[in-house]
Amino acid sequence: MSSSVRPSEAVQTVPVAAGQTAFDALVSAGTDLNAPGAPVVVRDSGGELRDLAWTPDSDTSVEPVPAGSPDGLAVLRHSAAHVMAQAVQDLFPGTLLGIGPPIEDGFYYDFLPSRPFTPDDLAAIEKKMADIIKANQRFSRRPITDEAARAELAHEKFKLELIGLKGNAGDEASVEVGAGALTMYDNLDGKSGERSWTDLCRGPHLPSTRRIPAFKLMRSAAAYWRGSEQNEQLQRIYGTAWASRDDLKAYLNRLEEAAKRDHRKLGIELDLFSFPDELGSGLAVFHPKGGILRRELENYVRQRHIDEGFDFVNTPHISKDGLFHTSGHLPYYADTMFPPMELEGAQYRLKAMNCPMHNLIYRSRGRSYRELPLRLFEFGSVYRFEKSGVVHGLTRVRGLTMDDSHSYCTAEQAPEEIRKLLNFILGLLRDFGLDDFYLELSTRDPASDKFIGSDEDWETATKVLEDTAVASGLDLVPDPGGAAYYGPKISVQAKDAIGRTWQMSTVQLDFNQPARFELEYQAADGSRQQPVMIHSAKFGSIERFIGVLTEHYAGAFPAWLSPVQVIAIPVSQEQNDYLERVADQLRAQGIRVEVDSSDDRMQKKIRTAQKQKVPFMVIAGSADEEAEAVSFRYRDATQRNGIPIDQAVAEVADVIARRVNVSPTADMYPS
């Protein structure tokens, strides 16, 4: 990401005399406030962000905050949100205001208009915003008492509600209001000084609207007031704003690049999978090429689980619903499980999780401490009735296959087992070039009745997970209230090739299901003890993992995963037979080869293979055929062409075979 701040421009504190504005202090210190990326606000000695117009009561110093810094951008974006709100209220009188905070890469503002916004409305709002920016309105801070604010905002019911919420730490609304006395921000016309708009806001803001160099409105959508489904839906307009036009352009390019990687688009282009309407929403079919991806991934993860000492089991897709009452999943998740089928007096359900069935396998006979940890693994297909609005490509589906495993062990063994699982997971993700991780620790919300089990068990389980997570040395982000109903979890978050974070694998520690299923083992002293179980999924769902990998690799899968590894291209049809023989030679080494014997021109075939992101091409003309050679072309790490080189068939086969049949981490490109 481009930014206006470089280390060499490290900011220095500037002294400010009592009664002097920070603005004047900066100017007298020689700061060019008109330069691109110039400071837009300051940080006082207490670390608070302040407007440039801020005037301290006593002598102090401030640190300028440049527009391109994270804080500067947040102020810039929040100021853009104000400009947008003003434009909206100008164009659509009577529209009520919600809140308008800065967010990653931009800002939004929530409105209650008389009708939802259309794309044409957004264009008009954008134009109006440009006028406001051109008018160079000053953002002017005005402290106000609660009573006066209530009077002034009598018609803004949402703002009134915010006043009551003043200072709620962690509340999104505190962005607007914050602790301490309320402040209003007035927009004053650059020439006349006339007030054109006012908003209840903690600030700080840019000195004036002119300091918004580049913005764009992105989309409008509904959002619940204060994020609750129980509340009224407002119309949210998202925008983006940057410290320079170039930064905006770079951001829009990034979005375009991300769109090109969209697995839903690539899935069609590369003929991997589809979602036939006839099946229903969120139900995917994998075409032959997607089938190869699945098979390779399954083979890979199966072997890894064998190496880690897992036993392989199989369980049905359907069960009488008593099982899910025993596990505790029903009735908590009744609405996300497919509805029951009534058969011979029993209610059957498609399974939405595999753990209860694995518990039955554990319980099928007496267990000794000697066989713990007992590790069960299954490619378990489950069905979850995701709400219609949340289904999304392969990343959120209604039918999925999990690489689901459950480790049953003694409470004492749990920390070591979790440590091993975490290592296993990180190693596995690294094999896919995912190596920038952080962990999320999802814990119980003690106030919620969504969680079962005793306080002591929760504390113990959470402590065990937390200690293991901390010991991994990775960053650990708390996720209060995000636990499963039966226990806390660690999820591994990984950054993909273009820096987007995906939740990948999870490890969950569960005291509850073993108790509910009355799982036991006989300890060394002959006593009967209850094991704990550790749920873990490495890919999570294979569908989702394929979706994430497709975007991570932009469809250019490493050679071992590529559905077609080699395309053989004849210079003219004369070489078709020769290349068939070459292809057979490669196939004999386990390589997936296709000969393109269509009547396209060679150039066209190269283009097609390139677009299909096939890692290797072998091309042969009459000269090659005579020499028992091929011209070898490959995709390099940047997915551009490698340099063509003429090589003997045996050598080429050898080079390709090494890239295709070895461990996934191996460098796939000839050097």
Add this chain to the structure above:
RNA sequence: GCCGCCUUAGCUCAGUCGGCAGAGCGUCUCACUCGUAAUGAGAAGGUCCGGAGUUCGAUUCUCCGAGGCGGCUCCA
């Protein structure tokens, strides 16, 4: 589930202010036999998402449903 938008050929998308529907790519056929990202010509291909309604007539308007997209909420 909620709000908004969308659904036309295998894919990407025009279009009909209500009157027997179009392009590019892909597919097929023919000609060309070619040396590292598109050879040319021709043809086939459509219950215009489904159902109901309004109308002389609906792909177009209305309603219901399905599916998709962008968000919100949710994600064991």
